[in-house]
Amino acid sequence: MILENISSNKLFEGWHKQYTHSSSVLNCEMRFAIYLPPQASSNTPVPVMYWLSGLTCSDENFMQKAGAQKLAAELGIAIVAPDTSPRGENVTDDSNKAYDLGLGAGFYVNATQAPWNKHYQMYDYIVNELPQLIEANFPVTKERVISGHSMGGHGALTIGIRNPDLYQSMSAFSPICNPINCAWGQKAFSAYLGDNIEEWKAYDSCELLANHKKHQPILIDQGSNDSFLQDQLKPESLTAIADSKLNIFQLNIREGYDHSYYFISSFIESHLRFHAVNLGLIKNS
Ligand SMILES: N[C@@H](CCC(=O)N[C@@H](CSC=O)C(=O)NCC(=O)O)C(=O)O
Numbered sequence: 001m002i003l004e005n006i007s008s009n010k011l012f013e014g015w016h017k018q019y020t021h022s023s024s025v026l027n028c029e030m031r032f033a034i035y036l037p038p039q040a041s042s043n044t045p046v047p048v049m050y051w052l053s054g055l056t057c058s059d060e061n062f063m064q065k066a067g068a069q070k071l072a073a074e075l076g077i078a079i080v081a082p083d084t085s086p087r088g089e090n091v092t093d094d095s096n097k098a099y100d101l102g103l104g105a106g107f108y109v110n111a112t113q114a115p116w117n118k119h120y121q122m123y124d125y126i127v128n129e130l131p132q133l134i135e136a137n138f139p140v141t142k143e144r145v146i147s148g149h150s151m152g153g154h155g156a157l158t159i160g161i162r163n164p165d166l167y168q169s170m171s172a173f174s175p176i177c178n179p180i181n182c183a184w185g186q187k188a189f190s191a192y193l194g195d196n197i198e199e200w201k202a203y204d205s206c207e208l209l210a211n212h213k214k215h216q217p218i219l220i221d222q223g224s225n226d227s228f229l230q231d232q233l234k235p236e237s238l239t240a241i242a243d244s245k246l247n248i249f250q251l252n253i254r255e256g257y258d259h260s261y262y263f264i265s266s267f268i269e270s271h272l273r274f275h276a277v278n279l280g281l282i283k284n285s
Pocket of ligand 1: 053054055056057061065099149150151152259260261
């Protein structure tokens with residue numbers, strides 16, 4: 001598969017680069033960003049953290065706002081930030097151009113309903129096509145961890161829980177924890193997956209955590225002053241299940257923080273260290 005490099009910027013002795021490529025899974029041209037730490041420049045393969053962004057985002061929000069690259073350079077972790085939906089003029093968007101459906105709102109599911117199912121196959125793109133592309137073209141190992149924010153936190157948790165052999169650990173900021181029971185999730189899942197709620201459960205962290213046997217460590221940070229906390233995010237639903245099943249689940253409620261990248265940038269280093277421990281790069285301190 002051909003990658004076209006469209007930007008390169010050096011930072012912390014590593015490189016931030018953006019690429020476009022043709023996606024056979026999504027049936028369109030896609031863009032992603034990668035941060036390659038300095039270790040990768042000397043051809044030492046490094047593990048990868050996949051970062052899934054939230055509603056309205058592209059590959060750029062996290063890379064420009066989270067401030068993750070300095071510590072990623074020290075730890076020797078590459079970061080890959082994909083887009084949040086298929087893109088392009090031929091890709092269906094919401095008829096009202098709403099921010100929570102269609103472009104920028106792929107919800108990391110494989111759509112089964114027309115017209116969405118032609119392009120909206122973000123689950124397969126994130127789990128299969130994109131990592132294959134990354135592993136074929138960059139000096140990375142097959143070791144992966146996954147993290148994300150809001151809609152992307154939902155994506156990171158559901159993808160991580162469903163694929164315990166592919167991701168060593170997962171983390172999330174302000175994730176949509178129980179999409180089958182909130183307005184964002186119900187709107188997106190009824191469009192992409194149809195009316196059968198049983199089909200939605202394959203993309204709901206609470207349902208998955210309750211029913212899957214093998215779990216990797218999970219770290220979640222949630223701001224107490226997040227305007228979406230009560231209606232959309234519902235971390236208490238996940239905690240109720242996780243506490244009874246797991247001793248590797250940590251939810252930190254951060255007093256006064258909101259839903260923004262200011263919050264993410266305040267705690268991203270603890271997420272990187274958490275993943276580095278689970279990748280065996282550093283010891284738990
Ligand atoms: N425009 C919407 C809210 C959009 C928003 O807050 N997007 C968040 C993710 S929300 C969940 O997935 C985001 O990350 N925005 C990009 C950024 O750089 O901050 C509204 O007005 O409610």
